Amino acid sequence: MKAFTYERAKDAGAAARAVAGRPGAKFIAGGTNLLDLMKIEVETPTHLVDVQDLGFDTIVKTADGGLRIGALVTNTNLAADARVRRDYGVLTRAIVAGASGQLRNKASTAGNLLQRTRCPYFYDTNMACNKRRPGSGCAAIGGYSRQLGVIGVSTSCIATFPGDMAVAMRVLDAVVETVDATGARRAIPIADFHRLWGDRPDLDTVLKPGELITAVTLPRPIGGKHFYEKVRDRASYAYALVSVAAVIQPDGTGRVAFGGVAPRPWRVEAADALLPQGAAAVTARAFRGATPTEDNGFKLPLATRALASVIAQAKA
Amino acid sequence: MKFDTPATTNPIDRMTVVGRAHSRIDGPLKTTGGAAYAYEHPAEVADPAYGYVVGAGIAKGRIRSMNLDEAKAAPGVIAIVTAADAGKMGKGKFNTAKLIGGPDIDHYHQAIALVVAETFEQARAAAGLIRVDYTRSKGQFDLAAVADTAPLKGGEPGKPPEYRVGDFEQAFAAAPVKLDQRYTTPDHTHAMMEPFASIAAWNGDALTLWTSNQMVDWTRTDLATTLGIPKDKITLLSPYVGGGFGGKLFLRSDAVLAVLGARAAKRAVKVALQRPLMANNTTHRPATRQRIRIGATPDGTITAIAHESSSGDLPNGGPEAAVLQTQLLYAGANRLTAMRLAVLDLPEGNAMRAPGEAPGLMALEVAMDEMAETLKMDPIAFRVKNDTQVDPKTPTRRFSQRQLVRCLEEGAQRFGWSRRNATPAQVRDGRWLVGMGVASAFRNHMNMTSGARVRLGRDGVVTVETDMTDIGTGSYTIIAQTAAEMMGVPVDSVVVKLGSSAFPVSAGSGGQFGAANATAGVYAACVKLRQALATRLGYDPADLALADGKITSGGRSTSLEQAAAAGDLSAEDKIEFGDLDKTWQLSTFGAHFVEVGVDVYTGATRLRRMLAVCAAGRIINPTSARSQVIGAMTMGVGSALMEELAVDKRFGLFINHDLASYEVPVHADIPHQEVVFLDEVDDKANPMKAKGVGELGLCGVGAAVANAMYNATGVRLRDYPLTLDKHFERLPAVA
16 A cells, blocks of 8 residues: 545535645545555555545435435445335345445445446456556456456456446436536436446546545436346355346336446446347347457346346236 | 274263363353454564565566665665575475575465565555566466376375276276266365464574464474574464464465564564465465266166376475275275376465365266266165275275265255255246255365373363364364363363464364364373372272262272372373274265255356265264364355356466455355264274364265256256356246
8 A cells, every 4th residue: 555645525625626636636435445455556546535524425305306315325324215215126226235234334325336346457466457557458358357348348448347336326317416626516427427448447437536426316216116136156245247227117118227247337228128028139239249258258148137037027 | 192902981981071062162262352363462572563475476487676675765664575685495395386486486476575664554555666577487377288188196105196996997898887077176265264474573593483373383394494493493373273274284475474574674573464465375275177987887886987187286296186085985896096287387286175075076976966867866875875884995994984874864864855856957946946966975084193281280270282273173172171071170170272382292283183183182191191190199090080070099089189289290192093094994974965046047056955964983072063064064165156266377377366256155155054963983093083074064065066056957067166157048048
């Protein structure tokens, strides 16, 4: 771990200015991912701005009947919120499918969106990694890639976004609200929040330096049955090989997003429209143009079968 | 005490303390933080410096240059140790590769430097400032590429590289029913909770090393050899070990670097090997590629059986002895086992829990299931039919005890085996395909010389001292039970001190040899102490009864406090063995039963219930033995379903080198486990009439899971781990 300086910000504007004004500065909230990465020098911030005193820890109803989730609401509190459980079950199910109770107590809503990939080559600083050290190459390509991405990846990087919560937020059409150092606010649809790697896999999201997430809003409830199907090698405490977040309406229409397959929660709206035709039709459209490796090609038929289980449960 | 004739009736047979469930006497210390592990000695080492290990960034090659300037100038840095300034170093008997690399690098993450600083954080930060330039050499990292052409290698020195009985080839060719299949198991890492950790403190030319280690005397000896220190100048302390599983049998880099760091820093130095280094810096269980051939007559009589296995290791390493159980487990007149050992430039292979049998049975017991199906026989009936009460190679040599058939039959009855549908893929529970599987468990029992010292104090307290270790297994408790039984005192009148090189050398912990041998050593010392008591009291040593804190002979009786009033009485002895283990085959047996559900959609396999029935001699403490077995069963599930060190064959390393990416089972994976111990006393093993049991609990579990999966799905998998990607596309169509 490199030495760094630390401050606790008193308000959002000050926090954003503190990070924007210093190259190498980062926000820290729960720290469940950042601190681990700092210990092995995958992350080497020079300055940390702790945002834990900013509030942002409530879930309130919005004017249009949705919910605004403060950026610092913990995963545990978000998953347990009665309104979330009642109206956005996919989100609760996704959150409790991830990490452990201890981590969910500490992890924040904003931090969860910003967690970094779990590619093993990203974690080993002896290995080339364009995400960790731009321009150094990608050791994962041609290497052990069972967990890695099958679509939306590039010749620079085949990592995935590893989270669960964001996959559910994607089917719910959540919006990420931010403030920057100038006080300007943005509302970024979650569909646009995580980048595809292209030739800049070091940039995970569209956030600008110093731009601080203040909340995530959910539109008003859409009804339907809510599912989060997470496929993994052990029953708990493992990243998804493939996950499926879905909301299915009584008439068989609905929405579906996939996790563990791409640099972002993977949803193709044109594929949603095929849900009444069954899982194979949906995944054929959603994964059109996929570029799996020999190790992870199984994720494509697995996604189909995982979605089939969801559709079967919806009909039951 | 030389044990060279079968045991007769002795005080242990009373079973007033031994053989009874007893909670761990060290439990309260462990649950309250009172048990000081290797890294935790603030009272003895008030002001330690901290070491941080730097691992090599290449698998094979040479350090061209190493720039330490920036690291040396970093805040708090006291010293940096590298091979260049470590002086001439030897290599211990139990190490294959050097523990400190440089300039030549033998494997990935081989230790190349230790940074010693005032704080852990300073040492870690400075370690990141060391700049190393390497010249890479080409290495061989792909077992599959060399497995079939690698040279034959015997498991033991001096034995022929192939084991043969009769004429396997001819008998196999002539057999009416045949199986010829190949199986693979991957590399595994021990993944124990407590990392390798040491504190070294010099006092003049005397060294004290607190370290987390299973084998105090092996490691002390190898440390002396490696660093050229007289052995008698080394005090090695390992009273508590937070898991070892074979990884901590040997001297490792944490200890050597802590000692060198303490010398360079002129301070006590503590080192805990960082988790991301553990998989590649230390030893691992090597991958195997196995071939099994079985020939039988239509009634299920095995006429020919062959088991061949290839594994790899660094030069001068050893094979994973995956074929040895096949020499003894089933009958058959014509037999062949052979091992091939390839040179690989991966980190060094060595013992991991139940070495040999664990991966060997993962293949053999699936082959037996496949053969039973071909023969249209129940898998239990097929095994029972081929039971042998003698060593098939030397039929005059009998097993001392062999209750395999009873384990299988008792287990079948308890598990409800009769409800198993012999036709695969017939049982459905919602989205789950349900199946049952069975496998035999087998592991040899090993005799090891083991010593102890026992002292009776004036307060009537019995103190046992031995360098035996407790690696979470319950050694403290079973040793206390043994001394209590022998001296006729309650367990809470016994104090057990373990894990110090100041104490008599014991068997140590490994190879499921610890419990039986270490307690037998305590038995021997207690026999001597009883004789010393008789001598002091003028009692007839042939007619002694010790019970309720009193010693009685003829009509006379004295309390132990009174007997010790004239001064402490102390005795030391060790158990040594004659050739009973050559006259008799000493082995342990069991049967594992597993029920799984396989998700028809995703192919994910989840355990539903497990049962182990074990016959392993006298069970000294049913509670700690059960804990051993359920832990071993859990490891078996891990090796069946998820554990795999992923080899990057280009760069020559295990790339998933942390606990997020090397998955072991979690509680949610293990819903229900049951363990049954059959009554057994083995008078050929030792005076305790006990054998090992810890590793038996693992042997065969992987195959039982594999067989249950086949019964559930009808899809046979032979390449571990049996992850969902290997079969879900062959499950019934769902979309």
